[in-house]
Amino acid sequence: MPNALVTSIEITHVLPCLADPAKIRFHAETSAELTGVLPYLNAVIHGAIYNHAVPALTFNKDYRIISLHPRRITGAKVDDLDDARAILDNLTALINDTWARRAGITPSYERRERLTPVDVFKLLPRTNCRQCGLPTCLAFAVDIASEKRSIIRCAPLFDADSADKRHLLLTLLTDAGYQVPSPFRPTDEAR
Numbered sequence: 001m002p003n004a005l006v007t008s009i010e011i012t013h014v015l016p017c018l019a020d021p022a023k024i025r026f027h028a029e030t031s032a033e034l035t036g037v038l039p040y041l042n043a044v045i046h047g048a049i050y051n052h053a054v055p056a057l058t059f060n061k062d063y064r065i066i067s068l069h070p071r072r073i074t075g076a077k078v079d080d081l082d083d084a085r086a087i088l089d090n091l092t093a094l095i096n097d098t099w100a101r102r103a104g105i106t107p108s109y110e111r112r113e114r115l116t117p118v119d120v121f122k123l124l125p126r127t128n129c130r131q132c133g134l135p136t137c138l139a140f141a142v143d144i145a146s147e148k149r150s151i152i153r154c155a156p157l158f159d160a161d162s163a164d165k166r167h168l169l170l171t172l173l174t175d176a177g178y179q180v181p182s183p184f185r186p187t188d189e190a191r
């Protein structure tokens, strides 16, 4: 595409998926800075979660979780390397098409979607142990999704056994602009 914003996206790391051992996650680097296109993508991707302060745009592609940052794209719950490449090919086309059409798109700087209780529930320990003060993990997930309670109230989530799900959940919450105490926020390197 002439005047394409992104000419290449290179996969730099392929890692085991933290949420599902049968799948992979990847890190990729973009040939161009994406900060300017993120608000336009936020306007055109249904169900995207955008945090302008980070900045980060996260959305689901079926069961996969894709996050865009200024020079980096990450994917989780991805089938395999071929799946990752197909996702990035489609994303390159979407980014360049959106950028080319930006004069006709109203950029959105708002977080348009919250995480759903189900998004949160899937990554909780799901033991209904009540240590958070609520009778079920689903009730806790509802309070987290609506920002009524802090994630640190779920003590079992911070056990070693829950490290993988905790990492993914804290990343999702951080990228979506939820309040996550700074010691628990995933660093860029750890994503």
Ligand code: SF4
Pocket: 124, 125, 126, 127, 128, 129, 130, 131, 132, 133, 134, 135, 136, 137, 138, 140, 141, 153, 154, 155, 156, 157
């Ligand atoms: S403390 Fe965590 S694992 Fe226990 S019920 Fe609450 S959300 Fe579920």
